[in-house]
Amino acid sequence: MKISEKQKAFVLYLCKDNLSQTDAYIKAGYSPKGARAGAARLLTNVSVQEYMKKVMKKVEDKKIADIKEVMEFYTKVMRGTEKDQFGLDAALRDRLDASKELVKRLEKIDDKNTGDEKVIIINDI
Incomplete structure (x- = not known):
């Protein structure tokens, strides 16, 4: 080329x-x-x-934002360090919503990494 x-x-x-x-x-x-x-x-x-x-x-x-960028954004909103377009802190409701979204994503990541899948053993002897 x-x-x-x-x-x-x-x-x-x-x-x-x-x-x-x-x-x-x-x-x-x-x-x-x-x-x-x-x-x-x-x-x-x-x-x-x-x-x-x-x-x-x-x-x-x-x-396109990657998962790390999304998680960082939710963390900033939750902690109150992310400002809106007027330079104001996020409302308490927005901070709570961000924490809920963050928990959802952390649970999904944790579920993938635990390895706590159920094992079914069938004895056909």
């Missing part, structure tokens, strides 16, 4: 900055003259398509 720096820049402007194809093409350093056709041509390039898939995968992975 051979891809030039300009092609990489085009993909990054297109995927991360959410620019139009033409704007991404020009900002990547290509000539504005014929930018629309040039951008369309780049998008048919197999190497550019493969690179775009990789970039989009990384972008999507960063957009």
Whole structure:
């Protein structure tokens, strides 16, 4: 997969900055003259398509919170360190709800790790 720096820049402007194809093409350093056709041509390039898939995968992975991030958020709300959009502390009801959600998730994690599954032995001798 051979891809030039300009092609990489085009993909990054297109995927991360959410620019139009033409704007991404020009900002990547290509000539504005014929930018629309040039951008369309780049998008048919197999190497550019493969690179775009990789970039989009990384972008999507960063957009989705993992379980650790969710647990940290619930903990901050429960402890009152997370502020709302106005800079105010979370209400007591919100803190209680966060603690309940945190307990639910901790119980699920604990259930997976205990190994306390019931064993049924059938004697067919």
